[in-house]
Amino acid sequence: MFSVTVRDHMMIAHSFRGDVFGPAQRLHGATYVVDATFSRVELDADNIVVDIGRATEELHAVLGELTYRNLDDEPAFSGMNTSTEALAEVIADRLAEQVHAGAFGDGALELTAIMVTLRESHVASASYERPL
């Protein structure tokens, strides 16, 4: 099994609902350093998993719709706790849509899985992995 990982980041504001979140129920924010990992069984005709340049651009485009925003005001997240793990799923699903739409190239249709990891600090992170 082969995989390629690219990294970018986003900086957002949000708040959480639920006693479990303690002081994080207040409006605060986070930098998420985001790793997107693409996997497949065999390399393509160019001997790669996916073009690292294109994967970087696609990840940047997906994060560009989230960064520098207050997620509490985004209709897409209405009534939802935008936890680190939930945001990992959102980003993975949006990347998967782009793979299926051909944005990563025809070779990328052989990708088998995407994993997205969000590092919210030097001591905490969350991941979501899904098939393609």
Place this chain on the structure above:
Amino acid sequence: MFSVTVRDHMMIAHSFRGDVFGPAQRLHGATYVVDATFSRVELDADNIVVDIGRATEELHAVLGELTYRNLDDEPAFSGMNTSTEALAEVIADRLAEQVHAGAFGDGALELTAIMVTLRESHVASASYERPL
């Protein structure tokens, strides 16, 4: 599959028995930077894998029983090489006990696996993963 990872560290002394360990047969020590990863299939009602704050506290409590000690003198490790990989298992098992005892909350009973990674330097680490 979702996961959350929290990080802490411990600083211990120990020695190893066996020719394979070379100079590490002498009493020496290590800082272990410890990552504990908790996994589950679906998020809970709060949209999380596990409360990061509580997971951080539980990891800190488990490491608190090991740090600032000479493991050669600890009855729990009598006659055992406290290798990096063996300590990863000890920590994962103790965290699993706490999950089963309810210390991570009722939602955490849906956790499916724990992985513990100990980084002993910038060039070496070891992990142990187990189901829950």
Place this chain on the structure above:
Amino acid sequence: MFSVTVRDHMMIAHSFRGDVFGPAQRLHGATYVVDATFSRVELDADNIVVDIGRATEELHAVLGELTYRNLDDEPAFSGMNTSTEALAEVIADRLAEQVHAGAFGDGALELTAIMVTLRESHVASASYERPL
């Protein structure tokens, strides 16, 4: 010259005023991983710069007054752009006050400088250094 550095983090929301900030004029947020460095010419009677445990606690206390907040709503920052570099100064000044008030112990009165670095992502950071 000796120095000791301790690390912690905070997660805040804020917005900026000024065309130079582009999309960061919108309400967004950041995780700041904060390094506080304390310097002195000679070590104290215990052979240390400052107690790492106490420095960690004092940094945590200073960050505790900022984390999980929207800085736009904090009276202390009224009318001020809470840029990474400006926050580094705020934290350094608050730590300096605590040093002068004796919170780091009598030995810490020999400290000569504090530097605070805030890492806002894997690709950007800012620092402020001041004498004591």
Place this chain on the structure above:
Amino acid sequence: MFSVTVRDHMMIAHSFRGDVFGPAQRLHGATYVVDATFSRVELDADNIVVDIGRATEELHAVLGELTYRNLDDEPAFSGMNTSTEALAEVIADRLAEQVHAGAFGDGALELTAIMVTLRESHVASASYERPL
């Protein structure tokens, strides 16, 4: 499941063929920080996955045949795009050969898998995992 990871690096020149590579079709180079991860189900009689010292030496030996070279001139890579993911496979396969040849010791014959990750920058990496 237990694993041990050791890290080293290599510094090579190469070029790629194929429009997908854009400016990387020119002769350029890379530092690859290489992580080799060895896995097994149970620890050996010494309570380890594999001797970290020996694994470090074997990884260093494998990388020693690649580093400080122009891979375009190496017969082993004739007509092949030496992408990050393809080099991960080469290194994993050479390590696997050494495991099977007994270079890691008799206990290492119980290893079940090798994963090799090459970090080509602070924002991109690739991995290959194979059974043993």
Place this chain on the structure above:
Amino acid sequence: MFSVTVRDHMMIAHSFRGDVFGPAQRLHGATYVVDATFSRVELDADNIVVDIGRATEELHAVLGELTYRNLDDEPAFSGMNTSTEALAEVIADRLAEQVHAGAFGDGALELTAIMVTLRESHVASASYERPL
């Protein structure tokens, strides 16, 4: 004293002349993760050292003239060992020219120093610092 640091990278091929370089006399390559640090005594009217976005763009432009190249073929480096420390000076000087030319904005004319650090692996780096 305040400072801001931005990070990017470049991937180049080169070789060295001189016995001291051993195997690095062969054509090989490197990824340099590059940190550029800009310093000044007081913050500007926007409460910043320099616009992080603009500094990031300018660093990217300077590295864009070096990356994906064989430095042995670049006229600018004819007869010169392009060591890590020498490249740090080249990049710092080119950034200084851009500051003086106004590319960082008028406020940046108050910058007092630039430091450039090139990390060539996880175990080696070099820096050059100069006044402005």
Place this chain on the structure above:
Amino acid sequence: MFSVTVRDHMMIAHSFRGDVFGPAQRLHGATYVVDATFSRVELDADNIVVDIGRATEELHAVLGELTYRNLDDEPAFSGMNTSTEALAEVIADRLAEQVHAGAFGDGALELTAIMVTLRESHVASASYERPL
């Protein structure tokens, strides 16, 4: 001003005397990831600060006399608290002796300063800087 930094590590046991150290008065241990930084005003005839390969070897030799030991039993440290900052000084002084003895080559006699940083965990480090 130019500088070059090389990294290695050591793993030691020790204990501290003094109430300020709390639980660290017990025998425990640490991994120190050690950065040694060498500075000079102008590059040498080979266009370098110091040969990175030789600096790496010399740092490894100095750490080789400390690693895998209980520092409480070392005559060199009798009656001394081997704090992180004190060990930084020991290592810097031993490297300085080697520079003066010519172990880094004749060009290295132009070095002006050494700084040694010991990272004891992901959240704490200490440094010592001295002229040459």
